[in-house]
Amino acid sequence: MISRVIHQALLFCLIFSTSAWSKVVVYPTTGLNIAATPGVSSSASLQFKPDASELNPVKYRLISFRINGLDVDKSKLTVSNLYLDRPHTLDRFQLVLSGKEKSNPVTSIFKFQPNWTDMPGSYTGLLTSDSDKPDIPVKVVVNPKATLTLTPINFKIVTSNFNTPNIQTVNVIFGTNSPRWELYLSASNLIKVNGDKLDKSKIYVRIKDDPESLWKNLNQVVKIASGGSNAPREIATLEFLVNADKLEKAGDYLGSISFLVKNI
Numbered sequence: 001m002i003s004r005v006i007h008q009a010l011l012f013c014l015i016f017s018t019s020a021w022s023k024v025v026v027y028p029t030t031g032l033n034i035a036a037t038p039g040v041s042s043s044a045s046l047q048f049k050p051d052a053s054e055l056n057p058v059k060y061r062l063i064s065f066r067i068n069g070l071d072v073d074k075s076k077l078t079v080s081n082l083y084l085d086r087p088h089t090l091d092r093f094q095l096v097l098s099g100k101e102k103s104n105p106v107t108s109i110f111k112f113q114p115n116w117t118d119m120p121g122s123y124t125g126l127l128t129s130d131s132d133k134p135d136i137p138v139k140v141v142v143n144p145k146a147t148l149t150l151t152p153i154n155f156k157i158v159t160s161n162f163n164t165p166n167i168q169t170v171n172v173i174f175g176t177n178s179p180r181w182e183l184y185l186s187a188s189n190l191i192k193v194n195g196d197k198l199d200k201s202k203i204y205v206r207i208k209d210d211p212e213s214l215w216k217n218l219n220q221v222v223k224i225a226s227g228g229s230n231a232p233r234e235i236a237t238l239e240f241l242v243n244a245d246k247l248e249k250a251g252d253y254l255g256s257i258s259f260l261v262k263n264i
Contacts, residue, residue: 024133026136027105032127032139036143040113045110048096050097052103055099058099059096061094066123067121077090077125078111081096087111116177120145121141149173150171151171160244166241167239178263180226181228183260188258198248199219203255207224224238
């Protein structure tokens with residue numbers, strides 16, 4: 001009876017020693033770093049290299065993920081490797097080593113695909129294992145992005161007046177991941193080839209089908225819209241008018257209208 005107890009104790013010590021000395025090195029040693037942009041899937045890889053004594057499966061999960069002190073959905077970060085049939089979310093433990101590698105390294109691919117409501121900035125977190133393997137710092141940098149499309153991008157406005165207006169409409173499609181933004185317009189003077197000029201004070205704009213939108217003169221910068229983060233969508237249809245009298249010299253005048261985005 002005494003002999004059997006001693007034998008069991010020695011066996012326990014041997015197993016404990018093997019587990020304590022098994023080692024996994026993660027490359028790069030600086031951790032996981034991903035640069036991401038809304039609408040684009042971004043990825044980075046980590047290589048897990050076990051020593052020959054590592055005979056147990058190793059799993060990792062994301063235990064924290066935050067930006068500016070706010071928690072972020074951990075399932076937004078996924079992992080894939082030769083043991084996973086598809087990308088798996090890291091809000092739960094996922095396999096990175098099987099325990100049968102015999103010191104051969106295994107590469108895992110980590111992906112983060114931000115949407116337009118994910119604010120720009122640094123998202124930080126920590127990957128932790130289900131055993132005594134090293135924690136892995138995570139940093140995802142979401143870049144600011146704004147996209148603006150005009151239809152049409154080039155247009156012609158025939159001069160008229162407010163009594164009998166000749167209006168040119170332009171659709172504005174805009175998207176950004178900025179939490180708050182404002183959209184402004186500015187205009188240049190309209191210049192004829194021979195140097196004749198129509199002053200930009202004669203150019204007016206308003207938002208179509210908006211009863212509260214009045215004609216605004218573009219002799220200075222004008223705010224036309226504001227809002228929060230959103231995927232690209234039509235935010236307004238603008239109406240342009242050039243208010244000129246009959247004394248203006250006839251001909252084609254060229255100029256530009258600039259759209260300016262201010263992130264708040």
